[in-house]
Amino acid sequence: MDELKIQMLGGFSLRLGDRELQDTDTRSKKVWVLLAYLITHRDQAVPQTKLIDLLWGDEPDSANPENALRITMYRARTLLEQLNPETGRGMIQRRKGGYQWNGGGVVDSDRFEALCLQKNEDPELRLRDLLEALALYRGDFLPRQSGEVWVVPVAAHLHNLFLTAAGETAALLTQRGRSQEAIGVCRRCIALEPYHEGFCRELMQLLAAAGDRRGAAEAYDRLSKRLFDDFGICPSEETRTVYRAAAHSPEERVLSVDEVMGALQEIAPPSGALQCDYDYFRILCYALSRTLERSGSPVHVALLNAISTAERELPRQSMDRAMGQLSQQIRLSLRRGDVFCQCSISQYAVLLPKANFENSQIICDRILRAFRRAYPYVPIRIAYQIRPLSPERGAETE
Secondary structure (H helix, E strand, C coil), X not given: CCCCEXXXXXXXXXXXXXXXXXXXXXXXXXXXXXXHHHHHCCCCCEEHHHHHHHHCCCCCCCCCHHHHHHHHHHHHHHHHCCCCCCCHHHHEXXXXXXXXECCCCEEHHHHHHHHHHCCCCCHHHHHHHHHHHHHHCCCCECHHHCCCCCHHHHHHHHHHHHHHHHHHHHHHHHHCCCHHHHXXXXXXXXXHCCCCHHHHXXXXXXXXXXXCHXXXXXXXXXXXXXXXXHXXXXXXXXXXXXXXXXXXXXXXXXXXXXXXXXXXXXXXCCCCCEECCHHHHHHHHHHHHHHHHHXXXXXXXXXXXXXXXXXXXXXXXXXXXXXXXXXXXXXXXXXXXXXXXXEECCEEEXXXXXXXXXXXXXXXXXXXXXXXXXXXXXXXXXXEEEEECCCCCCCCCC
16 A cells, blocks of 8 residues: 655645645645644644644634634545545544544655764765755745744754755765765755855865866855845855865966966956955955055055935845946046955945045045936935055064
């Protein structure tokens, strides 16, 4: 006889032989919530009052909640008859003033949890269990019911188990020289957890070891863009260090001087100043600060802040558009040798070498006038702060 298979990871379905039920019918939402709860808590009879509170809470939908529960239970049993007309109704039984799942079945979330928590001292057996667990995890627990209060802690627990198991799996695969499989594990984790810097670092290192430095750089760029676009922050210093090592490790072959000089030349540079990302901007500042003790040449950094003048905070899309317009005016107002970067959702940093404080003010005022002239109706104002670039911290003076 066929065994009932219940999927609760990445979706909710019940399959018996060639018959399958899925929770895609929004008209039966309460029926599927009821089934999910009974299956998850199948080791006990769930009191009727608990089910009424689960399905209706404070909703004034029914003057007779007990009758509403009986109707919902009838619909659930009728639905289960589509799996097995003979025993479908018996999958839910009335017991001790409540209801209990009596349909048995193999539940993927239970099997997944058991495999993750099962500790085999043999690394090969452990890897086998972990790979089976990752294959079972097709997505988060009951995604269509993710708003249910009781689902949230279960989903978080299983999600964290998945991330831990995936990290252990990638390490075991890497130790055995199965780097392409480890790369696949990391990519899958990043797809589910796009802000997870640990898996991005692991992916960059694996790609670099496989000779794919471009892929390592692309992985970092995707993470950096997500963090900046969604939270206005940059990757951690640890992640940036891994990125520099992975994406810019030395060539294995010996380069000619012509190849080196060719790589250092900018191809078809746009007019105006050079815009770079925040990480490269910091490196340029580090380099300049090392020379300040000897050169004596003034170097200032200007921080330009875009501040909404509207009654309400600007929507993100409007702020992004305004920042793009400000970027254009900064680029055209500076010299070709100047450098600037966007360092937050609403800020630009500008490096001003060989400019004293007064000259730096003049430059910033020129940018502000150009922006107001080009975009007089954009509801933001630009404020700026100027600070001298300090010499290298800890540097010794002669």
